[in-house]
Amino acid sequence: MAGVDDFAQVLESVPGGGIILTSVDAVADWARGHSLWMMPMGTACCAMELIAASFSRFDFDRHGSIPRPDPRHTDVMVVAGTITRKMAPAVKLLWEQMPDPKWCIAMGNCAISGGIFYYDTYSVVRGVDEFLPVDVYIAGCPPRPEALQDAVLRLREKVRADSMSPGRRRAIEGVLPLPTAGDGTAEGGSE
Amino acid sequence: MSLVELREHLCATFPDLCPLFSIEFGDGVLQVGPERLHEAMEGLKTLGFDMLGMVTAVDFGEEFELVYRLRAREMGVAIIVRARLPRHTPRAASVTDLWPAADWHEREVYDLFGIVFEGHPDLRRILLPDDWVGHPLRKDYEDPSIIRRPDYR
Amino acid sequence: MSERLVVNIGPSHPSTHGVCRIVVELDGEIVTHAEPIIGHLHRGIEKMAENRTYLQIVPLTDRLDYVGSMYANWAYCRAVERLAGIRVPERAEYIRVIVCELQRIASHMMGIGSAAADTGAFTVFMYAFEQRELVVDLFEALCGSRLTYNYVRPGGVSADLPDGWVDRCRTFIKGHPDAMREIDRMLFGNVIFRARTKGIGVLDAADAVAWGASGPVARGSGVDYDLRRDDPYSMYPRFDFTVPLGERGDSYDRARVRLWECVESCRIVEQALDQLAEYEPGVIMTEGLPRLLAPGRGDAYDHIESARGCLGVYLVSDGGVCPYRMKVRSPAFSNLALLPLLATGHTLSDLIVVLGSLDPVFGEVDR
Secondary structure, three states, rough: HHHHHHHHHHHHOOOHHHHHHHHHHHHHHHHHOOOEEEEEOOOHHHHHHHHHHHHOOOOOHHOOOOOOOOOOOOOOOEEEEEOOOOHHHHHHHHHOOOOOOOOEEEEEEHHOOOHHHHHOOEEOOHHHHHOOOOOOOEOOOOOOOOHHHHHHHHHHHHHHOOOOOOOOOOOOOOOOOOOOOOOOOOOOOOO | HHHHHHHHHHHHHOHHHHHHEEEEEEEEEEOOOOHHHHHHHEEEHHHHOOOEEEEEEEEOEEEEEOOOOOOOOOEEEEEEEEEEOOOOEEEEEEOOOOOOOHHHHHOOOOOHHHOOOOOOOOOOOOOOOOOOOOOOOOOOOOOOOOOOOOOOO | OOOOEEOOOOOOHHOOOOOOEEEEEEEEOOOEEEEEEEEOOOOOHHHHHHOOOOOOOOOHHOOOOOOOOHHHHHHHHHHHHHHOOOOHHHHHHHHHHHHHHHHHHHHHEEEEEEEHHHHHOOOHHHHHHHHHHHHHHHHHHHHHHOOOOOEEOEEEOOOOOOOHHHHHHHHHHHHHHHHHHHHHHHHOHHHHHHHHOOOOOOOOOHEEEHHHOHHHHHHHOOOOHHHHHOOOOOOOOHOOOHHHHHOOOHHHHHHHHHHHHHHHHHHHHHHHHHHHHHOOOOOOHHHOOOOOOOOOEEEEEEEEEEEEEEEEEEEEEEEOOOOOEEEEOHHHHHHOOOOHHHHHOOEEHHHHHHHHHHHOHOOOOOO
């Protein structure tokens, strides 16, 4: 991303460059926000709701969120379910295989904090944010498919606030700030 | 077949197993020593117990108790076989040669309790990663990552 | 001359139906050995149960078999009731039978649908999921949750049937057999599906018994064994139903047994609803249960026929308010152990079909 940042800074310093930057940002963010392809990291119960969400009743595809099982095709990883210490390295590996820019949705209490498996257990990672930068958290055990839908719409707001120029990135109320470079390679959750 | 009939059947076929048999909570229970476990299981198999439902263990401090549940489809009865193993040498004979179903179940007991099954073809951890230290279902298992639940009840 | 090739599938792979890793040894495209590596969803529920009161464990059992939560609820409650000597009101038992038979439909829809999707028949998955959503709606009206119900409690059930629920349920079970016949034509009459599943992963009856297989996996091989009929529990002796059996024990038969079980479940639900009408509403919980159950010392095992087979719970009590040990005998665990046996000798793509026909749920396999 460094090259893009440099380019954006050069462009901003040129007279009229800001107009080009705004237009390019608008097109890029619109395109990204409306085709958030999902990497369904469904491990447990929430995976059922993830499947239900993309099926006929809730019909997720109309938002442009198509589940693709290949990390290299996807923009957003939906972590749906409990992550155990045995599973965490695989999740991290898949996250690293996803191309930038990428986002992460933590679906359900297990992915947020371990949820019902917080106490007394020896094998559960307490929240996927121990090793991934999470953008949107959805509470529920499991959350309804509508909640996942809402999360994708919130994520779209966040994507639209993005810019090629670091100075132009806007903060969205109720949404965490954009991850900075290096967040994606934080320490692994398995101690 | 009722449990009383099962007791008669068992006593007629294997008189030496007879005193070990009792009826608890509506289940037939056979309590054997670890050294006679395989022999007793072999006997039960010839008696018609063709399905091995589960193998598990309970940590009773000084001793581990192995629990097997067998079912005879023809006779329509089930039996629980228990064997107490000393904690310092938790070893028992594998029954994989009698029921292949025991394969994964015994691996699970080994994984979570550290009980070694002699004669098992491939005794490795099954649920936890291979490099895990300790056997978590033992009552004295210590892991700094466990957060104890506050007493809400 | 051929070259040995080791291929890793999973743990996150769309056709492993969860988080299962399979290390496959290939000779060309033929599987010479397949080893499932499980435990990626091992959450230590059995350890957690040792520090929970008997009532607090019920939500944990929901998360075992998350495609069919009601079963684990019920199996656990039966073990507690046996341990503590609780008698359940008959109305509650009828409601339990009804919800569990509906749950069987919901679970089999997932099983058939995903098995179909594995062979490329994605449309059938959509049709099957439509039926599943109808059941989930009924459950939502009953206990407010789509997936994790926490409905069956020690001593009864948590809530009585709401107004109009019986009629909605009747409408569903009236339409469901027709939907099943449609899926039968669409999937089991489909040339591609037949070619992909017939003769693939043949399990003979003797192996099924020796490996402890149960449920549709054993019945697909012709093992005529169903706990509902052969070790009757609850209200099942009062119903008239047949147990569908397969003949050849291949993937096709296993999937088809599931389909006809759904139709039989509709029959059971219908009879249960008829008989339920004779009972006074509101009597759904045993009177006088203490807030904190503390059964005496001892142990108890009880099992039910879940959508995947014989689901048992073994409880040991030391007289305290928490169980000393809880063990879940999961049918999917035993069924999955058959995978190396069934997949060897087939192609890699058939391995996926075999895995789909075993219908494992990894919450239950790994606990």
